[in-house]
Amino acid sequence: MLLSPTALTWGTRMMRCTIIATIAATASGAQISPGLVDISGKWAINIGTPAAPEFRTLDAVMSADGTLSGTLGSPTGAVPITTGRVTGTRFVLSATLGTGLRLDYDGVVSHDTIRGTWRYDKYQGAFIGRRGDVAPRAEAPLVAPAPGTLAIDRAGRNATIDSMMSRLRSRDTSAHP
Numbered sequence: 001m002l003l004s005p006t007a008l009t010w011g012t013r014m015m016r017c018t019i020i021a022t023i024a025a026t027a028s029g030a031q032i033s034p035g036l037v038d039i040s041g042k043w044a045i046n047i048g049t050p051a052a053p054e055f056r057t058l059d060a061v062m063s064a065d066g067t068l069s070g071t072l073g074s075p076t077g078a079v080p081i082t083t084g085r086v087t088g089t090r091f092v093l094s095a096t097l098g099t100g101l102r103l104d105y106d107g108v109v110s111h112d113t114i115r116g117t118w119r120y121d122k123y124q125g126a127f128i129g130r131r132g133d134v135a136p137r138a139e140a141p142l143v144a145p146a147p148g149t150l151a152i153d154r155a156g157r158n159a160t161i162d163s164m165m166s167r168l169r170s171r172d173t174s175a176h177p
Contacts, residue, residue, distance in 0.1 A: 036066050037089045037109045045129035046138045047118055055135050056127075058105075058114075060093075062086055068093050072103065079103075 040062045048054035057073035060081070068084025072095045082102075084093035091114070094104045105127065107116025112131040117124060130136045 035088055036062075036086050038062050039068070039086060039091060039109055039114065041131055042133065043114060043129045043131055044133055044135035045114070045127050046135040047125055047127045048138045050138050053135070053138050058093075058129065060084075071095075072105075 039060050041060060043058040043060065045056040045058055046053050047056055055075070057078070058070065059073070059078075060068055060070040062068055066086040068081055068086060068091065070081050070084075071078040072081060072093075073079075077098075079095045079097055081093050081095050085091065086109075089109050090107070091109065092104070092106050094102055096102055097120070101121050104119045105116060106119075107114050107127065107129075113136070114127075114129040116127060118127050126138075128136050128138065
């Protein structure tokens with residue numbers, strides 16, 4: 001017997017909504033395992049620097065067990081992802097380019113942003129990506145400070161000098177018996 005919507009209690013309405021939502025989710029495809037971030041969809045990626053941006057795309061399809069497939073794109077074309085996996089918020093994927101060399105991405109997902117490191121042959125660099133068609137601005141690479149530009153306190157300086165003097169003394173005594 002069907003009841004009119006006004007005759008249903010709040011709990012009954014919520015149960016029907018939950019059942020309908022579950023059926024819709026099941027019909028749309030496999031459920032993603034708990035603890036995995038679904039990175040399926042289109043991503044715009046910037047692998048360059050702020051001064052020289054280089055744009056790429058990722059069209060990812062993630063299966064329920066975290067396996068990734070799809071394509072990596074560049075201005076010269078797209079290549080299929082040969083291996084890919086999501087573990088929690090971390091993902092790794094590889095593709096073989098037309099040169100026969102492998103391109104690897106190792107990154108993390110945070111909301112609608114991905115970031116990490118790419119590697120190709122002997123080259124590597126940072127990447128940042130955003131879900132959709134518009135790539136984010138590249139981030140400045142982390143650069144180690146030049147030697148001698150870090151300020152150290154008096155205690156640190158004295159410890160460094162003492163260490164150097166000890167090494168020099170030990171060298172002098174071992175050279176002249």
